[in-house]
Amino acid sequence: MAGKKLFIPSKRYKGDTSVVSARLPNELIKDLDRIAEDTGRNRNEIIMLCLEFAIDNLETDTDGKEG
Numbered sequence: 001m002a003g004k005k006l007f008i009p010s011k012r013y014k015g016d017t018s019v020v021s022a023r024l025p026n027e028l029i030k031d032l033d034r035i036a037e038d039t040g041r042n043r044n045e046i047i048m049l050c051l052e053f054a055i056d057n058l059e060t061d062t063d064g065k066e067g
Contacts, residue, residue, distance in 0.1 A: 036046045
């Protein structure tokens with residue numbers, strides 16, 4: 001078995017974390033759990049990926065306005 005290596009990528013966030021509690025509709029939780037199961041990730045990872053995507057792609061009605 002020489003030459004085979006297990007590669008585990010580092011986590012994106014290494015600093016302090018905080019617990020955030022949110023009430024979500026049961027159907028949304030079922031969707032998150034299905035995605036987590038299908039991708040081999042846990043629910044927390046799926047939620048973080050979704051939030052990161054949303055923040056990176058977020059537009060507001062104040063974008064481009066000087067305040």
